[in-house]
Amino acid sequence: MKLALFDLDHTLLPIDSDYSWGVFSQDIGWTDPVVFKRRNDEFFEHYKAGTLDIHDYVRFAVQAVRERGPQEAEKAHRLFMETVIRPALREPALELVQRHREQGDQLVIVTATNEFVTRPIAKAFGVDELIAVELERDAGGWITGEIAGIPSAREGKVQRVAQWLAARGLDWDGVESTFYTDSINDLALMEQVDHPVATNPDARLRAVAQARGWRILDLFDKT
Known part of the structure; x- marks a missing residue:
């Protein structure tokens, strides 16, 4: 995969x-x-x-x-x-996702933002698989304000992707992985994947990417 x-x-x-x-x-x-x-x-x-x-x-x-x-x-x-x-959807980002789709890649958005905010956004990109901060639910099915399971932030992103893979009978060795991110907070996952791409990177991630020879991709100016 x-x-x-x-x-x-x-x-x-x-x-x-x-x-x-x-x-x-x-x-x-x-x-x-x-x-x-x-x-x-x-x-x-x-x-x-x-x-x-x-x-x-x-x-x-x-x-x-x-x-x-x-x-x-x-x-x-x-x-x-x-x-x-x-209004914030940009063609370069939509085209990036589409290129991977056309190549037959499995697409997954991995974000530290909670599922309530991000699930409709993932759908807007045409991505069905979302790893986000999952929210705990009460007996009636509504959110409590607490996090369910491991939050997909920093090192937690590596753990959550590993869980996602394991649920499909896979592990890191069984996939060829690419990860796009802007943030130094995601360094652990960048170090885990086969192809890290510093995308619109913050200053610290840009410096790390330059030092390690990682690909740098500037899709658009941040706002």
């Missing part, structure tokens, strides 16, 4: 979908515009620095969704897709 793995935020998208969802939820009046923005910005800086406590962040990020309930949340996400995500 040829396996094409894609990070999402700032890799296939020129924006951070998690942060953008936070801004969107603030804009539609779900959160306090001052308090939420301050905390959202703080968490984003921790993410960029590689110091994010993902459990704390997910509790914060999904609190408004959890409180609003599934029907309101689904309606809001449809509006989010229309007004924020679809």
Whole structure:
């Protein structure tokens, strides 16, 4: 199997979908515009620095969704897709995914953003296989604010992809793997795959890629 793995935020998208969802939820009046923005910005800086406590962040990020309930949340996400995500889809990213599809590769998006935000985005790229932060569900099937299982962040991405492979009777030696990402947070998975591609890389990942002779791909300018 040829396996094409894609990070999402700032890799296939020129924006951070998690942060953008936070801004969107603030804009539609779900959160306090001052308090939420301050905390959202703080968490984003921790993410960029590689110091994010993902459990704390997910509790914060999904609190408004959890409180609003599934029907309101689904309606809001449809509006989010229309007004924020679809305008951010870029042809170079869509074409990259399509090239791998045409080559017969198995496509998987591997993201540290939670499943609620990202599953419809993966569908917009035509990718059915999504490895995202899975959200714990209560007896009624609605999210609790906690993470279920291993979060797909940093070294957790390697573990989650390994689980995905094992569920299909495969392991790393049984696939030829390529991974596209922008972030130094994904260094562990970059080191695991056969073909790491630093895509729209941040300064630290660009330096590592240059030092190790990894391919560097600039699909678009970040926003």
